[in-house]
Amino acid sequence: MQKILSISGISKNYRSVKALDKLSINIHKGDVYGLLGPNGSGKTTTLGIIMGVTNPSSGTYSWFESGTNFQLRKRIGAMLDKPNFYPHLNGFQNLKLVADIKDIKSPNIHEKLEVAGIAKSANRKFMTYSTGMKQRLAFAATLLGDPEVLVLDEPTNGLDPEGIADVRDLIQRIAGDGTTVIMASHLLDEVQKVCSHVAVIKMGKKLYEGQVQSLLAEDGGIEVSSDNLGKLDKALAIFDGVDQVKKQSGIYTIKLKSGFKSSELSAFLITNGVDITHFANKKGNLEQEFLNLLSQERD
């Protein structure tokens, strides 16, 4: 599969502060890629570097396996940090300017304004827009020319709940059409709902990179309960594969050591005469996994 973006060993220092530390990431065509991290983790710096507005201290990146030429950015629709437009121009004029920069011959500006839900305010000056309207205009700008890649930094910032739902639907629709999406967010729920792949970064270092589903499946644990908790306790005490047990309201959440499967645990419990009333592989949620990754790094 074609590599859309490859980041190789990028570091960025702001005087003594290390914002990025040899970060390497690969993103393939069709990925909906989430950059996840707490505030100050280096997400925006990463996007700034790949969009040519921040100079890396070291390392390289390459778009479409073709390098860093500015012309390549014309194939990308990007919205970083906040919407940046000319306040004295109206919405339509601002998008016309973007279309000119991107050398788009037929930009279909009205269609994009319609899609972003801002068409009715196209003739109003940008300076009169509300925060949500500015965000919608920025989103419309990213869609101009039907880019091969969307790069979005906190795309739902400043939007009301309806706007958030609209943008999520839109991202999923665009991704469904095969467009690659790279999205930085600290909203875990958003990333979990929208992204296929995720990289977790903290203090400029990558802690995890892979599929969202793999991350969630990795460490959810197994929920077990029984009418006879005493028997369950005894059985778990002698099962070699138990790594961790959490007990809450008669439900045990068990994490197994690596190499052990949930089927082995269920067979062991049955063999040892435990009456199981509930047995389920629990899917993790991104928030829990995210916090786990951050706490592992701290340790």
Added chain:
Amino acid sequence: MKIEYRKQITSSGFWILVVLHGVVICLAAMNFNSLLQNVNVMMNNVPDIDLALRPVLQFPDVWQNITYISGFFKIILALILITSVCNEFTYSTARQNIIDGLSRREWLYSKIGLAIALSLFSTLLVLSVGFVLGFSQEVTVEPTAIFGRLDFVLAYFIELLVYFIYALFLALALKRTGLSIILLLVYDFILEPIFSWSIPEYVNEFLPMNTIDNLNQFPFTKYVGNETPSVVSIEQLIWAVAYGTLFAVLSYFIFNKRDL
């Protein structure tokens, strides 16, 4: 240029300053004699001369005189360049332009394009005003007299262009409109004159602002028989172009190295 045109065409600040510059030059032309007299007294104080009786508006003298006077008003157009560049940083639109696919070099070229367009506009205006003033004099003139000293108009164009590129450099370096305008004025009217006093005169005339201003030198002393250059100095022209190139290169260096 198309992109810069779109940015400026609906900007009220741009049009206010362009019209103001045009109006000021036209007003200056309409009151040329009294203005020259005032400037004469203010700048060099040659009190014995009544400029109204001299051929200041006749070809070819009109070219040197009007370009000299119009040079005072270049600051108005420099404000357009400074506000345009600084606003791009205030509203992060320079950053967005690069994100959208403009190269840093293209972005800078668009601003230099604006500087060229403003210089051209003012030069054409001064040329038009010069023709009107020259032909309004009831004197028969030869074509050689009309067109003979147009090198002052060319020098006026270079003077404006280099000054605007200098303003562009300040705006890129400081990124704040007020600060850039203050430094532009302070350096021109305070710092460089102070610096001038402490260095030999042959070096003094090659300081940036002196070089720019000396392209069209104070012309009126020639009417009392003093030695006044009535040609554009090629050496000054070369120095001015060198300064313009230096400021443009420094601007590129600053803009290219900076995180936006």
